[in-house]
Amino acid sequence: MTDRYAPSTHSPARAPAGQPARLYHTPLSPFSRKVRLVLAEKRIEVELAEERYWEQGPELFRRNPAGKIPVLRLDGMLLAESQAICEYLDETVPSPPLMPDSPAGRYEVRRLCAWFDDKFNAEVTRPVLNERVWKKVQKTGYPDSRVVKAGLSAIKAHVDYMHGLLEERRWLAGPTISIADFAAAAHFSCLDYISDVDWDRSDLVRQWYATIKSRPAFRNVLADQMPGIHPAPHYALLDF
Amino acid sequence: MTDRYAPSTHSPARAPAGQPARLYHTPLSPFSRKVRLVLAEKRIEVELAEERYWEQGPELFRRNPAGKIPVLRLDGMLLAESQAICEYLDETVPSPPLMPDSPAGRYEVRRLCAWFDDKFNAEVTRPVLNERVWKKVQKTGYPDSRVVKAGLSAIKAHVDYMHGLLEERRWLAGPTISIADFAAAAHFSCLDYISDVDWDRSDLVRQWYATIKSRPAFRNVLADQMPGIHPAPHYALLDF
Numbered sequence: 001m002t003d004r005y006a007p008s009t010h011s012p013a014r015a016p017a018g019q020p021a022r023l024y025h026t027p028l029s030p031f032s033r034k035v036r037l038v039l040a041e042k043r044i045e046v047e048l049a050e051e052r053y054w055e056q057g058p059e060l061f062r063r064n065p066a067g068k069i070p071v072l073r074l075d076g077m078l079l080a081e082s083q084a085i086c087e088y089l090d091e092t093v094p095s096p097p098l099m100p101d102s103p104a105g106r107y108e109v110r111r112l113c114a115w116f117d118d119k120f121n122a123e124v125t126r127p128v129l130n131e132r133v134w135k136k137v138q139k140t141g142y143p144d145s146r147v148v149k150a151g152l153s154a155i156k157a158h159v160d161y162m163h164g165l166l167e168e169r170r171w172l173a174g175p176t177i178s179i180a181d182f183a184a185a186a187h188f189s190c191l192d193y194i195s196d197v198d199w200d201r202s203d204l205v206r207q208w209y210a211t212i213k214s215r216p217a218f219r220n221v222l223a224d225q226m227p228g229i230h231p232a233p234h235y236a237l238l239d240f
Numbered sequence: 241m242t243d244r245y246a247p248s249t250h251s252p253a254r255a256p257a258g259q260p261a262r263l264y265h266t267p268l269s270p271f272s273r274k275v276r277l278v279l280a281e282k283r284i285e286v287e288l289a290e291e292r293y294w295e296q297g298p299e300l301f302r303r304n305p306a307g308k309i310p311v312l313r314l315d316g317m318l319l320a321e322s323q324a325i326c327e328y329l330d331e332t333v334p335s336p337p338l339m340p341d342s343p344a345g346r347y348e349v350r351r352l353c354a355w356f357d358d359k360f361n362a363e364v365t366r367p368v369l370n371e372r373v374w375k376k377v378q379k380t381g382y383p384d385s386r387v388v389k390a391g392l393s394a395i396k397a398h399v400d401y402m403h404g405l406l407e408e409r410r411w412l413a414g415p416t417i418s419i420a421d422f423a424a425a426a427h428f429s430c431l432d433y434i435s436d437v438d439w440d441r442s443d444l445v446r447q448w449y450a451t452i453k454s455r456p457a458f459r460n461v462l463a464d465q466m467p468g469i470h471p472a473p474h475y476a477l478l479d480f
Contacts, residue, residue, distance in 0.1 A: 079351075084347050091343040107328040110321065114323065
């Protein structure tokens with residue numbers, strides 16, 4: 001593996017100048033979707049290039065020595081890690097702002113992004129999608145229904161937690177929409193594709209998702225299709 | 241679990257005013273150490289309170305609904321998630337600066353923090369420490385030598401990657417010391433406690449660690465003792 005980590009792959013890795021912006025992504029990856037939503041909200045147009053990251057090809061490691069997606073080719077660089085990418089986009093394309101002005105406000109956005117990208121992902125998104133999508137796509141086995149059940153049980157506490165936040169706040173991290181809302185919505189949209197969200201548990205969470213889903217930035221994500229895996233009937237409906 | 245996520249636990253959770261700054265931490269947690277190092281570098285004095293997070297007591301969830309350490313009580317708030325805490329500290333206590341001035345520089349710090357806290361942790365720190373420390377401390381079984389071996393094999397590629405970075409840069413993310421150096425050093429110091437770093441693999445990485453280890457901020461971390469688990473003889477030596 002050593003040669004994959006050669007100095008030429010250091011990031012911000014350089015990309016040849018003059019190439020169009022491009023996002024290397026995977027449909028139903030919550031991290032790819034988070035970056036796509038932030039790009040669209042900022043009205044930054046990018047080409048999408050689908051990456052089969054599980055095949056671990058040399059191009060994947062050339063673009064990102066960590067061997068992960070998404071990777072964004074922008075401004076002559078190859079950018080990796082969804083949170084680092086989204087904060088870079090917010091700092092370089094300030095309108096509309098997706099981070100609050102105060103340090104405490106920014107802290108809260110970062111805490112909640114970690115909540116969804118780390119805790120929610122480990123307890124819900126990764127196990128459920130792995131069993132119900134990736135095992136089929138990557139031909140690595142059959143779904144284990146106990147794992148799916150544990151993931152769908154774990155989602156309840158998260159919806160309750162979000163409900164509590166939304167009782168006090170217009171958006172998850174405060175009075176204005178932020179990267180935290182797009183991080184959370186990215187996870188929920190992946191689960192919603194395979195119909196694994198119990199929207200009856202909280203009106204506030206359903207309303208939050210309906211509002212964010214109706215933003216123009218969401219259109220492109222809702223048009224995704226995974227070959228062989230059909231979306232739930234309500235997946236692209238704005239009234240669900 | 242629902243009651244753990246009650247609205248009163250929302251973060252930035254409020255702590256009674258006038259209480260001294262306190263860090264709820266666990267020795268040999270790389271995330272706790274990262275925050276301790278940044279606090280010390282900023283000369284912010286805090287009490288340390290040891291948290292046995294694996295016992296999952298109600299106080300742990302009251303302080304941080306995610307049920308994780310470290311948690312920093314500061315400025316009348318209870319702050320969680322090491323990266324969010326460290327960036328908050330850098331924004332509110334600007335001297336010495338631990339984030340670069342440019343968006344591309346800050347991007348690179350965040351990418352590398354994610355590298356160590358996500359990838360390095362999953363491939364090296366977590367499996368090695370789980371087998372060699374936490375199973376003993378938490379009485380959950382005996383170490384699996386295959387897991388330890390795989391973790392120690394994975395560290396090589398990371399050291400090579402860091403070597404490549406340090407051929408071009410004074411510090412990991414660029415010309416100035418940053419949160420990324422403390423994130424990486426936190427992981428290495430945990431592994432070094434149990435003597436699991438092959439320092440002969442790269443002179444540049446050894447020199448980087450010797451330099452960061454000799455900073456006053458590191459003294460407190462080097463004084464840690466885990467009951468029943470003795471540090472390697474060279475652990476606290478500045479010349480190793």
